[in-house]
Amino acid sequence: MSTVGTFCLVLHSHLPLLARHGRWPVGEEWLYQSWAHSYLPVVATLRELAAEGRGQLATLGVTPVLAAQLDDPYSLRGVHDWLGGWTLRAHSAASRLPDLAAHEHRVSTAATAEFEAHWRHGGSPALRALRDTGAVELLGGPAAHPFQPLLDPRVRAFSLRTGLADHALRLGGRPAGIWAPECGYAPGLEHDYAAAGVSRFLVDGPALRGDTALARPVGDSDVLCVGRDLAVTYRVWSPRKGYPGSAEYRDFHTWDHPSGLKPARVTGRRVPSERKRPYSPALAADAVQRDARDFVDTVVARLRALRATHGRPALTVAAFDTELFGHWWHEGPAWLAAVLRMLPSAGVSVRTLGGAIDDGLVGDPVALPECSWGSGKDWRVWAGPQVASFVAANDDVQRDLLSLSGLLRTDVRDPLADLLADQALHALSSDWAFMVTKDSAADYARSRAALHAGRVAELAGLLRAGRRRAAQRRTAHWADAVPTFGHLDARDLAGSP
Structure with a gap:
């Protein structure tokens, strides 16, 4: 059969969580939910399809800070415990919600089996094995998901x-x-990418005036x-509609509070x-087939x-964000x-x-404007009046x-400088401004951004003053006194253009 064209599925995994020495922040529940409901089943689905002899199924982005969490021993123990708790919660609902409890028992035990078989040593082995099958x-991507156009x-x-x-280490x-964070772009970024050995990156469709039919060289690079083709992507999920809103699918926002399940x-x-009706896996399964056929028809057309x-x-x-599949949209x-x-x-x-x-x-080559995939497709989410501070x-x-550049010796690493850089x-991180602009856990975002900025200012001041012992005493009280990125070497700042 001759092909009508080519389809690429791109999934991007990212959560606004930051590493701490021995543990993660208050939002670790977000991590465990996404891990259990999205990362485990999505990887298992792709592995199953690969076992059928299918190749080049998807392009996956995992931000470095999330990759660190998926490999962290504390997080691995935590999600394993969380999976066990999920099964116990299902059992606790058996007398009140027997059909839901049975469904959640099946799903949670399958997730636990997937984790124990493929994830016990971290996310990197699971992802590497999937990549190695083709x-x-x-x-x-950049280390901690910054909005790159606003950086020096x-x-x-x-x-x-x-x-x-x-990424290379893991x-x-x-x-x-790369998946450029927030699909943020400023003219000239392509030269940064070329210097770093990056040969391709994703932008949102409006940056190309909707002409997304081909990959294109940027400028003279x-x-x-x-x-991203919004005509196809928005069929699944847009700011206003999409398949997950269909009547048969599990409702994300309705909870059975005694068990924490969604009934x-x-x-x-x-x-x-x-007044919502009880969830029916059979009805949802039929809707999956209906909406899959509709999407395939959309792609072909x-x-x-x-x-x-x-x-x-x-x-x-x-x-899409990977978390759409399984976490926000159960099916x-x-x-x-x-x-x-x-x-x-087809x-x-x-x-x-x-x-x-x-x-x-x-x-043919294209000249890209300043752009992002945020509201207005410009920079307002990360540089607007709400986040001027x-x-x-x-x-x-x-x-x-x-300011570290003039303080660093070239013959030895400086742990304090590395910690400051981390x-x-x-x-x-771009997450803090996004969460404030969108009023999503805004207080959490403000406190995290202020914490890290305050530490940088304090530690930089002590190092510039030559007060290394004071800096060592001060950082000894930090809960995360070890950098997230163990290979990070602040001396590399001197190599920046």
């Missing part, structure tokens, strides 16, 4: 090198592509940008929680239209499996980003970080 391409070029390069080095090779189906968008417009085979890229992993099985039968080639580029799906504080953090990278 099922996925792995993307890298020297800090930006340092953060990217640190993140790429972390996964056995430097990635060719050889670095390619690949655009209801969506039923209707305006139906209050107390889109690719045919693009081929007619461009006169050549075209590409469509659907890109999401089953839907992914159905789609990835149906697409080839004449669609499924490829990774690298595979699509190797197939020659590359167009964050921008100013981040400028101070960067000045303190760069704290600075965390302070510069």
